[in-house]
Amino acid sequence: MSDETLTEERPAPERIDDVVIRFAGDSGDGMQLAGTQFTASSALFGNDLATLPNFPAEIRAPAGTIPGVSSFQVHIADWDILTPGDNPDCLVAMNPAALKAHLHDLVKGGLLIINADAFDDRNLAKAGYDTNPIEDGSLDAYRMLTAPMEELTKEAVKDSGVKGRATLRSKNFFALGLMSWIYQRPVEPVMDWVKSKFGEDSPVTNANISALKAGYNYGITTEAFQHTFEIQPAELPAGEYTNIVGNTATAWGLMAAAEKAKLPLYIGSYPITPATTILEELARHKNFGVKTFQAEDEIAGIGTALGAAFAGRLAITTTSGPGLALKSETLSLALMIELPMVVVDIQRGGPSTGLPTKVEQSDLLFAMYGRHGESPLPIVSTTTPSDAFDAAFEAARIALKYMTPVILLTDGYIATSSEPWALPDLDTYPDISVPFASHDEADGPFLPYERDPETMARPWAIPGQPGLEHRVGGLEKDSTTGNVSYDPDNHEAMTHTRAAKIARIQADIPDVEVHGEGDELLVLGWGSTFGAIRTAVNRVRKNGRPVAHAHIRHVNPFPANLGDVLTQYKTVLVPEVNTGQLARLIRAEYLVPTVSFNRIQGQPMRAREVEAKINELLDGEAGE
Amino acid sequence: MTDTARYERSDFQTDQEVRWCPGCGDYTILASVQTYLASLDIDREKHVFVSGIGCSSRFPYYMNTYGMHTVHGRAPAIATGIATANPDLTVWVITGDGDGLSIGGNHLIHALRRNVNLNIILFNNQIYGLTKGQYSPTSEVGKRTKTSPLGSIDRPFNPVSLALGAEAAFVARTLDMDRNHTIDMLRQMHEHDGAGLLEIYQNCNVFNDKAFIDLTDKSTRDTNRIWLEDGKPIIFGPNDEFGVVVDNIGAKIVEVSQVGADAIHVHRADDPNPSVAFALSRISQGPYGPTPLGVFRNVKVPSYGKVLEQQIAAAQTDKGAGDMAKLIRSRGTWTVDA
Numbered sequence: 034m035s036d037e038t039l040t041e042e043r044p045a046p047e048r049i050d051d052v053v054i055r056f057a058g059d060s061g062d063g064m065q066l067a068g069t070q071f072t073a074s075s076a077l078f079g080n081d082l083a084t085l086p087n088f089p090a091e092i093r094a095p096a097g098t099i100p101g102v103s104s105f106q107v108h109i110a111d112w113d114i115l116t117p118g119d120n121p122d123c124l125v126a127m128n129p130a131a132l133k134a135h136l137h138d139l140v141k142g143g144l145l146i147i148n149a150d151a152f153d154d155r156n157l158a159k160a161g162y163d164t165n166p167i168e169d170g171s172l173d174a175y176r177m178l179t180a181p182m183e184e185l186t187k188e189a190v191k192d193s194g195v196k197g198r199a200t201l202r203s204k205n206f207f208a209l210g211l212m213s214w215i216y217q218r219p220v221e222p223v224m225d226w227v228k229s230k231f232g233e234d235s236p237v238t239n240a241n242i243s244a245l246k247a248g249y250n251y252g253i254t255t256e257a258f259q260h261t262f263e264i265q266p267a268e269l270p271a272g273e274y275t276n277i278v279g280n281t282a283t284a285w286g287l288m289a290a291a292e293k294a295k296l297p298l299y300i301g302s303y304p305i306t307p308a309t310t311i312l313e314e315l316a317r318h319k320n321f322g323v324k325t326f327q328a329e330d331e332i333a334g335i336g337t338a339l340g341a342a343f344a345g346r347l348a349i350t351t352t353s354g355p356g357l358a359l360k361s362e363t364l365s366l367a368l369m370i371e372l373p374m375v376v377v378d379i380q381r382g383g384p385s386t387g388l389p390t391k392v393e394q395s396d397l398l399f400a401m402y403g404r405h406g407e408s409p410l411p412i413v414s415t416t417t418p419s420d421a422f423d424a425a426f427e428a429a430r431i432a433l434k435y436m437t438p439v440i441l442l443t444d445g446y447i448a449t450s451s452e453p454w455a456l457p458d459l460d461t462y463p464d465i466s467v468p469f470a471s472h473d474e475a476d477g478p479f480l481p482y483e484r485d486p487e488t489m490a491r492p493w494a495i496p497g498q499p500g501l502e503h504r505v506g507g508l509e510k511d512s513t514t515g516n517v518s519y520d521p522d523n524h525e526a527m528t529h530t531r532a533a534k535i536a537r538i539q540a541d542i543p544d545v546e547v548h549g550e551g552d553e554l555l556v557l558g559w560g561s562t563f564g565a566i567r568t569a570v571n572r573v574r575k576n577g578r579p580v581a582h583a584h585i586r587h588v589n590p591f592p593a594n595l596g597d598v599l600t601q602y603k604t605v606l607v608p609e610v611n612t613g614q615l616a617r618l619i620r621a622e623y624l625v626p627t628v629s630f631n632r633i634q635g636q637p638m639r640a641r642e643v644e645a646k647i648n649e650l651l652d653g654e655a656g657e
Numbered sequence: 658m659t660d661t662a663r664y665e666r667s668d669f670q671t672d673q674e675v676r677w678c679p680g681c682g683d684y685t686i687l688a689s690v691q692t693y694l695a696s697l698d699i700d701r702e703k704h705v706f707v708s709g710i711g712c713s714s715r716f717p718y719y720m721n722t723y724g725m726h727t728v729h730g731r732a733p734a735i736a737t738g739i740a741t742a743n744p745d746l747t748v749w750v751i752t753g754d755g756d757g758l759s760i761g762g763n764h765l766i767h768a769l770r771r772n773v774n775l776n777i778i779l780f781n782n783q784i785y786g787l788t789k790g791q792y793s794p795t796s797e798v799g800k801r802t803k804t805s806p807l808g809s810i811d812r813p814f815n816p817v818s819l820a821l822g823a824e825a826a827f828v829a830r831t832l833d834m835d836r837n838h839t840i841d842m843l844r845q846m847h848e849h850d851g852a853g854l855l856e857i858y859q860n861c862n863v864f865n866d867k868a869f870i871d872l873t874d875k876s877t878r879d880t881n882r883i884w885l886e887d888g889k890p891i892i893f894g895p896n897d898e899f900g901v902v903v904d905n906i907g908a909k910i911v912e913v914s915q916v917g918a919d920a921i922h923v924h925r926a927d928d929p930n931p932s933v934a935f936a937l938s939r940i941s942q943g944p945y946g947p948t949p950l951g952v953f954r955n956v957k958v959p960s961y962g963k964v965l966e967q968q969i970a971a972a973q974t975d976k977g978a979g980d981m982a983k984l985i986r987s988r989g990t991w992t993v994d995a
């Protein structure tokens with residue numbers, strides 16, 4: 034903002050530690066963009082943050098209706114936060130449907146910012162309101178501030194060169210400007226972004242910047258908005274940070290793995306929500322030697338990846354639940370012929386098409402068992418958006434070292450959410466390259482199934498290597514020559530060998546760490562529930578009650594110490610966004626009783642709910 | 658085999674016992690392929706054979722090259738991965754009418770339309786052999802099999818028409834028992850850059866014997882084999898008395914004496930427009946009566962593998978080689994001081 038506006042008299046902002054803001058509007062209202070830009074400014078300002086986008090599966094559900102509402106939640110703080118927050122402290126509602134869909138989440142007494150222009154009879158009817166909530170007193174429990182955002186936007190952009198209905202498109206920038214004022218965010222980064230996106234001096238740039246400034250200035254000049262807030266930069270560990278979205282971290286982690294494996298990266302994939310952005314991200318980096326292949330279907334996605342693996346590349350395929358089902362048969366071939374590959378499954382609500390844009394952890398048992406025959410595979414999971422980088426790297430490491438396909442499980446929440454990422458020193462990542470097979474003809478014929486004594490991996494001989502010509506295939510293999518074998522003892526031995534190779538990975542993964550204290554209650558989680566569980570556990574501990582948290586990255590095989598850890602606690606609580614799939618695996622593997630806490634609403638696990646469950650269990654034990 | 662040849666046919670044979678039924682057409686095709694490969698000056702380790710599931714898909718086990726026996730129908734997809742990952746390789750796909758046209762039809766047409774550097778050999782025996790005799794997508798209407806006791810009511814694919822419909826840049830057809838012609842077709846397909854489909858009428862003497870009898874029996878074959886030769890008029894018959902004319906409606910068989918030699922269509926495999934090749938493929942719906950054999954289409958289209966390599970090279974020239982440390986900072990960073 035210009036200096037003259039900044040020097041005007043105004044009350045000092047109220048200092049707060051953190052705030053959860055949700056931008057909600059029609060899919061066409063640009064709320065994802067407003068939220069992302071608000072987040073970017075906050076990141077550059079130095080806050081810690083976590084985001085949660087939430088959009089309909091339909092590209093354009095009918096405008097003004099509740100199914101058409103799209104939202105973006107961001108939690109910004111001056112301390113180290115782990116979740117995008119359970120309930121917003123502030124809700125921006127761009128139309129009645131957005132208000133109706135999200136009001137029930139807003140904390141009582143929370144701030145409600147409303148685009149009054151959208152509250153006409155037609156929109157009210159579409160959202161199912163009989164009376165106008167702005168006027169009928171039903172919002173008295175909140176601090177409501179309304180602004181005629183559409184009128185003011187139209188006025189602000191009238192000289193921009195944008196004409197007609199298109200002028201209204203900038204209203205998200207008006208809202209963003211107003212929110213930037215209320216929460217004292219810098220708007221310069223937004224203006225820079227608009228210019229880089231739409232051109233230094235294009236009509237769209239002018240319109241968006243004018244609307245942004247108009248929103249900000251409206252906050253300054255309007256009495257109603259004099260109560261502002263300020264969130265200081267977070268005391269994050271020293272370092273260089275960027276704001277990273279989970280799928281980008283996954284893509285970059287795979288690229289880093291390829292570099293450390295000294296192999297070109299090859300991804301064969303078919304577009305599917307919410308995995309597609311990994312393919313898109315990788316497609317932008319051909320200059321890294323990355324080959325991206327958009328296949329004709331999911332089966333060809335993994336098929337081309339498997340072919341690339343045979344040809345000696347770091348092979349990747351990405352998908353979500355329905356696609357993993359289609360890939361299942363080829364995945365079995367990949368483990369039969371023991372070629373390295375990473376299959377990234379971005380879990381979403383299922384079964385069938387289910388909730389394509391929502392989160393669920395319901396593919397765990399499918400990843401574990403969803404193949405014909407005895408077909409064990411390593412499974413690696415991801416805790417947070419930035420953690421996806423390391424998880425992807427780890428999945429690739431295991432795949433190459435043990436010559437096996439690996440399933441990397443992330444989910445729709447991790448895929449689209451963002452958080453600050455302390456940029457790692459890439460030089461500290463290990464060399465994960467594996468030598469291709471070598472063979473001296475004097476030693477007799479090349480044996481493609483003769484295993485490394487330590488890892489049990491078979492040699493990787495790739496087309497083009499002379500003297501190592503060999504055939505692999507789905508038929509059972511002789512244990513050394515790899516030739517087709519129908520021998521009963523050989524089949525039994527090979528079945529055990531394939532399992533033993535995966536089990537052996539346990540010795541090569543870190544122990545699970547326990548955070549917290551006591552021997553009453555362990556909260557055991559995996560995947561994207563990390564933030565909610567850790568936040569809940571820390572809140573309970575702050576109240577002086579003993580509770581511990583362990584979170585599993587390696588779901589198969591489990592960390593070596595997991596069994597010992599579990600038996601140290603009277604109760605093991607397993608919160609999951611499914612009906613209790615990890616709990617089943619734990620009980621089957623360790624014969625340890627568990628208490629499940631399950632939420633299957635397409636939303637990330639909420640810290641508050643986990644906290645309540647922990648307290649309930651601790652109360653119960655205390656009462657006994 | 659000349660003295661200068663690097664390889665003998667035996668260099669391409671493996672120690673695995675060949676397990677097709679005695680008399681199966683697959684044996685002849687295997688011999689033709691091995692003979693052709695031995696005639697080339699291409700390193701043996703640069704060949705990769707990829708197959709799906711079916712009798713013919715055992716083929717890679719019998720080739721002393723790199724090989725993959727994969728998933729039913731998926732060989733074109735898996736081979737696409739190999740060929741695009743490393744375009745220096747010579748990748749062969751071995752498939753059948755069930756494998757390539759039924760369960761794997763989707764992968765086949767997409768490999769063809771993309772012009773991936775693949776040589777696809779489709780063993781068409783018009784039956785499911787490995788599962789012991791059910792009708793296939795190329796079986797004729799009315800065919801009685803164990804799953805069609807009253808006769809098949811499926812309308813069959815003509816594989817050549819299908820490939821041309823997918824705008825395959827190379828499409829040919831031959832007969833298993835004609836080794837010289839098979840080898841010539843293999844050569845032309847291999848020399849073509851990009852995806853090629855060679856349909857081989859392959860006799861399954863156990864479950865569908867004599868399916869190609871019109872084209873193989875001494876008494877009928879000269880009347881029914883229409884040899885397509887590039888640049889030559891399409892005439893056939895024991896005394897070259899028949900020919901093919903092409904008009905706006907399609908291709909049809911005529912007696913040369915009736916229309917005059919000048920009216921006979923001169924075959925041009927390199928015609929960029931696939932319509933005439935398609936018309937020729939419609940002369941017979943299957944191996945019944947006069948049926949064209951040879952190269953239907955052979956046009957130059959940049960192969961997928963090469964174009965992909967060019968994109969990568971261009972991106973590297975444009976942006977420089979990738980730098981991970983720069984990439985992870987590319988979305989804007991901020992620094993927290995100690």
Ligand code: SF4
Pocket residue numbers: 676677678680681682683712713782786787860861862863864
């Ligand atoms: S069943 Fe038919 S196609 Fe199969 S091997 Fe026997 S003869 Fe050949």
